[in-house]
Amino acid sequence: MRSWKPIITGVAAALSISTSAWAQAAGQWRDGEHLYSHLCRYCHETGVGPTLWGRELTADYVVATARQGKSAMPAFRFTEIDDATLRKLGEIVASGRSLAPGGKQ
């Protein structure tokens, strides 16, 4: 039977955490795949937006669309995604190799 007890003892083991998480603002995405798996996939893997794979999209198109938005797709600002990471994502898309669901290859 599940109860609060294991959770309460679990807290004691974990202690109180007081740390700074890794930041993910401009320049701090790990790479294009990290960006995809933590942002793009929420819409582009769920039917909300179109898939990015197999459409012969160019890197320039990916970058421009992310920056300007398109229809209901929001625009992503320079403070959210740095130019280099966005370009890397554009290159992955343009390369024709697709990332598996969730972003892992």
Place this chain on the structure above:
Amino acid sequence: MSDLTVLPKGVSKARFLKAVEEFRAIVGAEWVVTDEEHILPYTKIMIPVDEAAHTPSGVIAPASVEEIQRIVGVCNKYKIPVWTISTGKNFGYGSAAPATRGQMVLDLRRMNKIIEVDGELCYALVEPGVTYRQLYDHIQEHNLPVWLSMPLPSAIAGPVGNTLDRGVGYTPYGEHFLFSCGMEVVMADGEILRTGMGSMPGSNTWQVFKWGYGPYLDGIFTSSNYGIVTKLGFWLMPRPPVYKPFAVYFDKEEDVVKVIDAIRPLRIANIIPSPVWCGHGLWDVGVSTRRADVYDKPGRIPDDVAEALVRQKGFGIWNVFAALYGTEEQVAVNWTIVESVMKSLGGRIILEEDAKDDPVFAYRKAMFSGTPTLQEFGLYNWRGGGGSQWFAPVAQARGSETLKQVRMAKEILGEFGFDYIAVFIVGWRDMHHVVDLLFDRTDPQEMHKARDCYAKLVKQFAAEGYGVYRTSIANMDMVADTYGPVKKDVNRKLKRALDPNGILSPGKSGIT
């Protein structure tokens, strides 16, 4: 400088350039932009107004509280207004764009430190640029026994901006401002205020006791422009041993009356501890269907067509979604009560095991457990064209209020040719009647109609005593007027006292 787009009102080009130089000296040249290319993403809006009315003069993106203190000094010196955003995802309310043309956007996205998550006392303290997804990952990575509550744009929005705009989520902690505890605020004169217990040197109770001593000030920094909130504390729900999401479908439009009357006592007594979603079936259809594929005529979809569509997709005309949380015994006892009430009303109960691969059930299950999902944005494909404005009048949680508001909304939407896509979210004693006014933003005629439709909705509902709790950057004065002259006057007096030069987000909630 050829890259300048819009000057702040009443500020000469020469003075603006001097101010920009000083902003750059504070945050670094690369974090102050005034060129069209960088400004463009800040003008991407979904509401039915021209971007030109909300184009900023530029963007300042500070990395610290100290930088913000110095920035407001420059703003006061040159009388340059700054429109503060945290993650800038206020879709359907104006996104990241300022209330008026010619403000500098103060973009706090770079300030994204999770300062503390306490797994014992169950609270978090974060900066404005932190997203729900980032905080969710932090909690997962450290296996902390807490759950978040988040609004619909969960993965990309953040708790500070959402809470300050008095947004809601779907767990028992869904009334976000109610569960906030302690703010740090940079005032217009550069002073730093910590609210509640945070004012006392050496206190460790900032995130556990909301009230402090003397007037409770946190409220004046929400839905307002009296300061720049740089840290926000809020309580987190302990992760429950058992989570039981459920849906109940009802097949007649008028069922909403008895449903809300039956839910109210369950909700007030906390037998159902989450907010209760009671959505119209066309919403559920719209999440995964394009209107053009199922209806090809202009004008609001007639009720009989909508009802046939809803039935065809297997939904009810009204679809309730909520959840129970707790130990196995607690959930079992409360479910016995909820189940008997829902059965007595003639509802079709759907549990997780019945829902199988139903994507709507799956994403609502995520919403009600504070897990990031953006599936709800499928609704934007219903009409297409990227236009959306939320109309969200507040009502008493009484059945008699529901059909009255539904009929008013349908009539006005129908006059302009828009569909009734809406949900009643039962908070505790209140309901947010959230209507998504969807339109094609690429069609100038629809833009015009959507603008007029929204204005009529606000006015007609206000005439019946119904106010909206939040509005878009284009309608802030209009909505402020519906709350009467004294409220506006007191808001203005506070503004004069706290921000005499009017540099902080002028126009927010109609306050200048």
